[in-house]
Amino acid sequence: MRIQVLGPLSAEVDGGSIVPSASKPRQILALLALYPGRVMPVPTLMEEIWSTRPPQSALTTLQTYILQLRRRLGTAMGPGAPGRAKEVLATRHGGYLLQIPEDSVDVHDYERLIREGQAAFDVGDSEVSAARFRTALNLWRGPALVDVRVGPILDIEVRRLQESRLVTVERRIDAELRLGRHAELIAELTELTARHPQHEGLHSQVMVALYRSGRQASALEVYRRLRMRLIDELGVEPSPQLQRLHQAMLAVDPQLDVLAGPRHTSTYDLFAA
Secondary structure, three states: OEEEOOOOOEEEEOOEEOOOOOHHHHHHHHHHHHOOOOOEEHHHHHHHHHOOOOOOOHHHHHHHHHHHHHHHHHHHHOOOOOOHHHHHEEEEOOEEEEOOOHHHEHHHHHHHHHHHHHHHHHOOOHHHHHHHHHHHHOOOOOOOOOOOOOOHHHHHHHHHHHHHHHHHHHHHHHHHHHOOOHHHHHHHHHHHHHHOOOOHHHHHHHHHHHHHOOOHHHHHHHHHHHHHHHHHHHOOOOOHHHHHHHHHHHOOOHHHOOOOOOOOOOOOOOOOO
């Protein structure tokens, strides 16, 4: 079985899709897929499907949805595997679980690659770090579970994954800035800061990329616009880290050079106290 949640929901067994068309069974499959090998309690599944207002028939209806998923599993597995569907989508005391390896689900490959990328970053291996983060990001095929109706539990998971994706983009750019790829990153960072106009980490990165590309005035203009936006919209000044980065650019601080300064920190924290 191979399941993908980093984009539209996909679940295949021997090349055959087991994703149901009905929205509630899709929710159940998505939630079970995020936690392979772990029991998902019945109350949690009910909360996902019906929030705080389950119908009186909720338990019977949930069992029907599980039966529908097992039938799709059984069909995909073929007639030579009687009973296998109940072993894969198993019943346990108080809940259900998908008995599949973690690496059958793309999100677990993604999180493993992130750990490897961060470990490489922490020891200064920027080439490996950037490659791992890039491979992790390439697993995404669109917003997480974009074609699944999400209830309160899946909503939290989708938000977590989307935030993780943005953090991973930021970490990959940190690694590539260490490698001196500042000029190649300017266009991407310009788009990212337009999409996330209050994100100080991304603004610090585009400032550094511009500065190292010989565009000091453009880097300072990025800071000026961000500062005015934060004051106008939130009534706050930029963070101390960003203010110190701005001052370092005004002073042409050599720590801003590619090969200078601390090697095991993010661009945003170059001038952390």
